[in-house]
Amino acid sequence: MRVMKWSVLALAVAAGTSQMAMASSQDESKGFLEDSKLDVKTRMLYFSRDFRNVDHDDQSRVEETGLGFLGTYESGFTQGTVGFGVDAIGMLGLKLDSGKGRAGTGQFPTGSDGRSEDSFSEGGGAVKMRISDTVLKYGTQFTAMPVLATDDSRLLPETVEGFLLTSKEIKGLELNAGHFTALNAQAQSYHDSIGGLDDDRNKNPGLTQADVIGGTYGFTDNLTTSVYYSHVEDHFRKWYGNINWALPINDNQGLVFDFNIYDTKSQGENRTGAYRTFGGELDNTAFSLSGAYNIGAHTFTLAYQALSGDGDYAYGIDGGGSVFLANSIARSDFNAEDEKSYQARYDLNFAEFGVPGLTFMTRYVKGTDAKTRTTDDGKEWERDIDVKYVLQEGPAKDLSLRVRQATYRSGDGVYYGSPSIDELRLIVEYPLSIL
Secondary structure, eight states: HHHHHHHHHHHHHHHHHHGGGSSSSTTOOOOOTTEEEEEEEEEEEEEEEEEEEEOOOOOOOOEEEEEEEEEEEEOOOSSSSSEEEEEEEEEEEEEEETTTTTOSSSSSSSOTOOOSEEEEEEEEEEEEEEEETTTEEEEOOOOEEEEOOOOSSSSSOEEEEEEEEEOOOOOTTTEEEEEEEEOOOTTTOOOOOOOBBBBBBBOOOOOEEEEEEEEEEEESSEEEEEEEEEEEETTTTEEEEEEEEEEEEEETEEEEEEEEEEEEETTTTTTTSSSSSSSOOEEEEEEEEEEEEEEEEEEEEEEEEEEEESSOOBBBTTTTTTTTTOOSSOOOOSSSSOOOOEOOOOOEEEEGOOOOEEEEEEEEEEEEEEEOOOOOSEEEEEEEEEEEEEOOOSSTOOOOEEEEEEEEEEOTTOOOSOOOOEEEEEEEEEEEEEE
């Protein structure tokens, strides 16, 4: 498998050698201040989960509202053969509504009294340098690589700390290499706040170090491939591959096929103990294949996902977004050992009917054959509805309003926590570009 994956990347490099850009990004640099950008995004999130069929003494509901501010500053690069710059991130989360009996949505840190904290904040910076179309950055940053992706599903996003090298010297080819030493959770502000628990229930350090290498190549405008490898010390190593093929039929119709695959294996002490296995170690393959048909305002998608080998597909210590699988959706990832899952999805874009900015999505995913502590045939299902509207003009242009509802049911302990959940999220976001 490894030889095949890397041969694809080698072919991409060979094919792109004749496509070198004549003028690089560094050649076109206007300067440190001249190319600077300062953005602030405000997010208000109402989040509730109604836990069904729980024991009488267990918490049956979590419900909280928060207001988050995310500021990002990106300088330009100084002029010359080698350009230098800095980036900065500042985040603030404020609790608007909660209660001791309703805490636990994952939006805020929790105090010793079981209540959510009134506020929390985090800040960080990074230095960067650029030669031609290659950038090396060190410090606090967001990442979106399939084997190390920071999550942004709550009030404020995760951040990761370390080195990241990004090269776009060849047209259509992006290469990444990184070394990371800390991962900060969405609802915490202390350093390296994502970690697991050992057998003695003492808190372990979080991300000790993770090394990542890989890239994406577009053979044509309609065909792209990706290959990535990661090694997370004392946890696991991963291989990831992707093929995405868009097939236009005419001006109003088209098909898109997307294939993703992960190969994961435990390495080192595997000390978090957070990954459900029955053979003692992770050694599995997870893949998904989806096909989408678009005709005008309508998109119909079918997807199949399957796991084989030992253990669930594991992620989290390498970023809460590191699960680029078709059936990883609002509540469940359908990633249990030996599980097979099937998805049907429908999207509607109201721009075709004279309402630009309004979109609707609904989907249903069913999982079977999941291996748990009590059965080899665990089942689960989830139904999601998502409606979003983005203002297209006026003083509040780009303000978005979003409603996300999820209904989840499972049996036999397929998913961690409550087997039956009704979830609702109301999200208001406003991005503001200051520079």
